[in-house]
Amino acid sequence: MVNQLFLTAGIIVLIAGVLSFYRLLAGPDATDRVVALDAMTIISLSGIAMFACCFGRVIYLDVALVYGILSFLGVIALARYLEKEL
Template identity: 40%
Template sequence: MTVIDHALTASLYMVALAMLFSLYRLLAGPSVPDRILALDTLYINTIAALILFGMQLRSSIYFEAALVIAMLGFVGTVMLSKYVLRRDIVE
């Protein structure tokens, strides 16, 4: 294994730990905005994990999956925030 492989493996473990912290905040968050922020952070950590995993396997399909999750995460965060502010999603 090269140094890059070790760095990618260590980075994957760190991102997994960050995902666990985000999941804890999502489940135990004291308020709804905290939970929305934790969900958005979980999306970002998932994107990072997919990109790192794609780099480790040298496959481009994970980059496309990360792009799809990024788009869905953005739309989901906007919709949840809009619902919290107005209690209505559709204008």
């Protein structure tokens, strides 16, 4: 039962990643691409957390936390650049 749940969640994460990647490539302007990139990082964070839960490795949660913080700072920097304030 738990394996089916992880499989279903993995498929949903994969589909969301593909849709976000499409938006990243086909976005009409830069802000849409930044939002798609942020969505892809959130999706990859959920994938890393799911991987950590499946294999019982707590260290991957620390990796996901650091990746999330760096992603947040990167999105803030890109947003400031797009507003021409950086």
